[in-house]
Amino acid sequence: MTTTYFAEQLFDGYRLLDNQYFEVEGHTVVSVSGKPKGQPATTLNGLVVPGFIDVQVNGGGGALFNATPTLDCLKTMMAAHSQFGTTAMLPTLITDEIAVMQDVADTMAEAIASEALGILGVHYEGPHLSVPKRGIHAEHFVRPISDAELALFCRKDLGIVKVTLAPENVPVDVIADLVKQGVLVSLGHSNANAETVNNALAAGASCFTHLFNAMSPMTSREPGMVGSALADNASYCGLIVDHHHVHAQNCQLAIKVKTPQKIMLVTDAMAHVGCEQNTLPYFDTHITRVNDKLTVPGGTLAGSALDMASAVRNSHRDLNIALTDALTMATRTPAEFLGIDNKVGMLQQGYQADFAVLNNELQVQSTWIKGKQIY
Numbered sequence: 001m002t003t004t005y006f007a008e009q010l011f012d013g014y015r016l017l018d019n020q021y022f023e024v025e026g027h028t029v030v031s032v033s034g035k036p037k038g039q040p041a042t043t044l045n046g047l048v049v050p051g052f053i054d055v056q057v058n059g060g061g062g063a064l065f066n067a068t069p070t071l072d073c074l075k076t077m078m079a080a081h082s083q084f085g086t087t088a089m090l091p092t093l094i095t096d097e098i099a100v101m102q103d104v105a106d107t108m109a110e111a112i113a114s115e116a117l118g119i120l121g122v123h124y125e126g127p128h129l130s131v132p133k134r135g136i137h138a139e140h141f142v143r144p145i146s147d148a149e150l151a152l153f154c155r156k157d158l159g160i161v162k163v164t165l166a167p168e169n170v171p172v173d174v175i176a177d178l179v180k181q182g183v184l185v186s187l188g189h190s191n192a193n194a195e196t197v198n199n200a201l202a203a204g205a206s207c208f209t210h211l212f213n214a215m216s217p218m219t220s221r222e223p224g225m226v227g228s229a230l231a232d233n234a235s236y237c238g239l240i241v242d243h244h245h246v247h248a249q250n251c252q253l254a255i256k257v258k259t260p261q262k263i264m265l266v267t268d269a270m271a272h273v274g275c276e277q278n279t280l281p282y283f284d285t286h287i288t289r290v291n292d293k294l295t296v297p298g299g300t301l302a303g304s305a306l307d308m309a310s311a312v313r314n315s316h317r318d319l320n321i322a323l324t325d326a327l328t329m330a331t332r333t334p335a336e337f338l339g340i341d342n343k344v345g346m347l348q349q350g351y352q353a354d355f356a357v358l359n360n361e362l363q364v365q366s367t368w369i370k371g372k373q374i375y
Contacts, residue, residue, distance in 0.1 A: 004022070004041040004042070005021070005044050006041040007020045010048045011047065012347045013332045013346030013347060014346075019034060022048075024371045028350065029350065029351050032348055047357070048356070050344070050354060051369065052085045053087070053089070054081065056209070056266040056269075058092045058094055061271070061274045065091050065094075066094050067281065069093070069107050073107075075116065083307075088120050088369075090120055093122065095125065101149065101152055104124075105122070122161055124161070125209065126141070126164060128143065129169070132191050134214070135301070136302045144170075156182075165188075166188070166190035167192050168196050184206060185200070185204060185206065186209045187207070194225075197228040207236045207337060208229040210240050210268055218230070237264065239251060242314065244292075244301060260328045264334045265329045268303045270282075270303035273305055282302065309358070309364050332345040354370065
């Protein structure tokens with residue numbers, strides 16, 4: 001069955017187009033055109049954009065992946081974030097014990113086998129991090145990499161696997177082997193010097209986790225991880241544009257230097273997104289939301305209450321980033337990083353019918369995954 005939609009405005013992944021007709025057959029977009037197809041069209045009032053892709057999602061809808069590493073948890077997270085235009089994500093496990101990591105892997109295998117909506121794979125953020133830059137990651141879980149973790153990361157039934165690690169604590173040959181096995185290695189929670197970072201990039205690391213946050217800064221005589229990230233043309237960087245994690249000017253600098261083709265908007269969302277409760281448990285403590293800022297007792301930032309639509313709005317309106325660039329950072333760029341830009345991240349012929357409808361305030365009105373409206 002083919003359904004025709006009329007979009008007042010449509011972002012196809014490259015351009016903003018007015019008065020577009022697009023046809024969806026099953027899960028797939030089969031045509032996009034400025035001319036009607038001769039059959040009745042369903043009008044979508046507003047701006048139709050490719051679904052947002054978030055490569056760092058710890059929780060949502062009151063559920064935290066670490067606390068309940070189950071398929072139901074993934075479905076709750078996806079439902080919460082789909083309200084804000086997210087149609088695909090990498091659920092993220094914060095540093096934890098090996099048993100939880102294995103439970104997450106088994107759950108992810110189940111999700112991939114059952115084609116759970118919006119679940120692309122898994123992001124293990126840790127446990128092979130730098131203690132001085134661990135943030136809210138529990139110190140007693142931070143550890144060197146072992147054969148058990150290597151085997152887990154290299155499983156072939158988990159969909160896309162992304163691992164955040166500190167390169168000063170993982171040998172270069174291990175990074176190279178992970179990359180060879182198809183793992184996306186991202187650098188973060190690290191106090192490494194530039195030489196160490198550059199060696200990890202040469203070994204195949206391709207990303208930086210939440211640029212500027214929990215990494216060695218750029219100084220006059222030591223570029224640090226931040227300097228190496230900005231200087232490298234090939235790698236991607238996640239960026240949390242919530243006005244709490246990174247100063248607006250640093251966000252603008254990163255986007256200017258790396259370009260929207262290498263900066264990915266990420267949420268680093270905790271369970272609070274899509275949930276009305278302001279205080280939720282986190283291991284043996286709790287995380288509290290005040291306005292849109294999350295902290296643990298003592299005031300340390302604890303992930304975010306950010307959603308992808310807000311990240312796009314913040315980038316466009318507050319950072320003065322062109323709307324097409326802000327949308328690119330939430331769609332095509334993460335798809336390219338994940339190696340699935342031939343399937344999702346654009347609204348063009350042959351792509352999966354994942355899209356969201358935004359109003360004039362860039363608020364999400366509806367969300368569609370695989371041709372079906374889910375919000």
